[in-house]
Amino acid sequence: MTDRISPPSSAVVVGGGLAGVTTALRLAEAGLAVTLVEGRPRLGGLAFSFRRGDLTVDNGQHVYLRCCTAYRWFLDRIGGTALAPVQDRLDVPVLDAARPAGSRLGRLQRTALPVPLHLAASLATYPHLSLAERASVGRAALALRGLDPADPALDGVDFATWLHRHGQSPRTVEALWDLVGVATLNARAADASLGLAAMVFKTGLLSEPGAADIGWARVPLGDLHDTLARTALEAAGVRVVTGTRVKDVVRDGHGRWLVGTDAEQLDTDTVVLATAQRETHALLPDGALDAPDRLLSIGTAPILNVHVVYDRPVLRRPFFAALGSPVQWVFDRTDASGLTGGGQYLALSQSAVQDEIDAPVAELRARYLPELERLLPPARTAAVRDFFVTRERTATFAPAPGVGRLRPGALTRAPGLYLAGAWTATGWPATMEGAVRSGLTAAGAALAALGRPHEHPLKEAA
Ligand SMILES: Cc1cc2nc3c(=O)[nH]c(=O)nc-3n(C[C@H](O)[C@H](O)[C@H](O)COP(=O)(O)OP(=O)(O)OC[C@H]3O[C@@H](n4cnc5c(N)ncnc54)[C@H](O)[C@@H]3O)c2cc1C
Incomplete structure (x- = not known):
């Protein structure tokens, strides 16, 4: 008598953003035959790069914090840690441009002291607040420590109301x-x-002294999230199909899933939808969620990046944040973009800009170039070689009060069908960290249902 060898379980992951790549890696590591299907020609989803002449441009500046343990696991897993290092110690230059006496530089820094003393010295000398305001911030930070972010009651309240109540x-x-x-x-x-x-x-500023140390890619995002991710996926045995959209996901009469693209129909045990909320809603089979239309109530929020290439260096620091100016955060992208010839390439990362996400380039140019000259005196005598913008109208889900009850978890009512994506119920805002966490959770749920042994790679979750 010969043993019957059952075929290996198979999975199809829809969406090649960070959530989908993570899910596919974990499922393949556990021995599943995995196909990852991504509609665009590249992996990386909302965090990607493109070519503009000789430059490699990121669609938007991305940073992460030392407390982003899942994204750091991801970087490690794809071999990208050294390409996106974290600063030794939190150090954020903050330039206030609105003082009548002229701009003033302050810094948000930390020491090696235990929480919350690690920020005390920096707060005590932060020049952009009065003594009384600094003391009130300290009191509010201590009150914040007592909150449980997972408490559903907190989800319905807006942060400004709480800050006001706490004397801010x-x-x-x-x-x-x-x-x-x-x-x-x-x-x-x-x-x-x-x-x-x-x-x-709480996580960034009040969990561990180094939690808010900032990390960012010193190479184009595409080198990490597309090139290295693809290499890792293929090494793990994942079949990666890009440039192909999934059109439908249906259950056949034998309890298996059929995932349809223009080119083929994939027959599989497990499907993970790692797409954004709207696309997920469109692909969800009937009955998979109790209230699928809730997904459509999760709003989105835009991020604009303004890119300026000067003919000479105008900024000595890797980045800074601005106050009293429409400019928010400015990053030096010269080396990462491959710019040569002695110029400098700055990327302005402008979040929550609902009022200017659709503004014409000429209007943005007229607004931001004089502001940069105000903030950076060397820019006054530098020539602008290139100016362009990248607009992500649906960069993140809107973290509005009440959004928590709209975000579904990884499990659906349909056996073998799971959800992932930064917008799902990770407890995090829409971040690379949230995306990777969602992928780990979805893969863990799928493997548990298949009875496959697996270990959560994050220490705190294990
Ligand atoms: C400009 C900008 C700046 C940001 N800054 C930061 C930052 O500083 N730090 C940070 O942590 N996060 C930042 N984010 C957020 C972060 O990029 C996202 O939260 C994260 O990348 C989302 O990953 P995801 O896998 O959940 O979703 P996505 O990246 O949206 O991936 C979903 C994928 O599914 C694909 N897809 C959709 N439908 C189909 C279909 N039918 N068939 C096949 N494929 C399909 C899409 O093409 C996409 O690639 C920023 C985002 C933007 C846009």
Whole structure:
């Protein structure tokens, strides 16, 4: 008598953003035959690069924090850690351009002291707030420590109301809470769920001394999220199909899934939809979620990047944040983009810019070039070699109060069908960290249902 060898389980992952790549890697590592289908010609989803003449341009500046353990796991897994290092110690130059006496530079830094003392010295000397405001920030930070971001009651309240109740003046909101919050949440405090804000500030500023140290790619994002990710996927045995959209996902009469593209129909045990909420809604089979239309109530928020190439260096630091100016965060992208010839390429990352995401380039040029000259004196005598913008109208889900109850988890009511994506219920705002976490969760759920042994790669989840 011969043993019957059952065919290996198979999975189809729809969407090749960070969530989909993570899911596919984990499922393949556990021995599944995995096909990853991505509609665009490249992997990386919302965090990608493209060529513009001799430059390699990121669609938007991306940063992460040391506390982003899942994204750091991802970088490690694809062999990209050294290409996106984290600064040794949090150090954010903050330039206030609105002072009548002239711009002033402050810094948000940390020491090696334990939490919350690690930020005390920096807060005590932060020049953009008065003494009373600095003390009030300290009190609010301690109150924030007592919040449980997962408490559903926090989801319905906006962050600005809580800040106001805790004695935060409009100036402290502008010069501190929104400075960090707009960049991480993609919303101002008034438009952000207290639960998500508490998550960001507690984890980033109040969990460990080094939690908010900032990391960013020193190479184009595509080198990481497309090139290295594809190499890792193929080494793990994943069949990667790009430039192909999934049209439908249906269950056959034998409990298997049929995933249709223009080119083929994939027959599989497991399907993970790692697409954004709208696309997921369109692909969801009937009955897969109790209230599928809730997905359509999850709003989106835009991010604009303004790219300026000068004929000479105008900024000595790798990045800075601005106050009293429409400019938010400015990054030096010269080396990463491959710019040569002695010029400098700056990328301005402008979050939550609902009012200017559709503004004509000429209008943005007239707004931002004089601002850069105000902030960076060497820009006054430099020539602008190139000016262009990248617009991501649906960069993130809107972290509005109430969004928490709309975000589904990885499990659906349909056996073998799972959801992933930064917009699913990760507890995080729409970030690379959230995307990778969602992929780990979806893969874990699928493997558990198949009875496959697997270990969560993150220490805190294990
Ligand atoms: C300009 C900008 C700046 C940002 N800055 C930061 C930052 O500084 N730090 C940070 O952590 N995060 C940042 N983010 C957010 C971060 O990029 C996203 O949260 C994350 O990349 C989302 O990954 P995802 O896999 O969940 O979704 P996505 O990246 O949206 O991936 C979904 C994929 O599914 C594909 N797809 C959709 N439908 C189909 C279909 N029918 N068939 C096949 N494929 C399909 C899409 O083409 C896409 O590639 C930023 C985003 C933008 C746009």
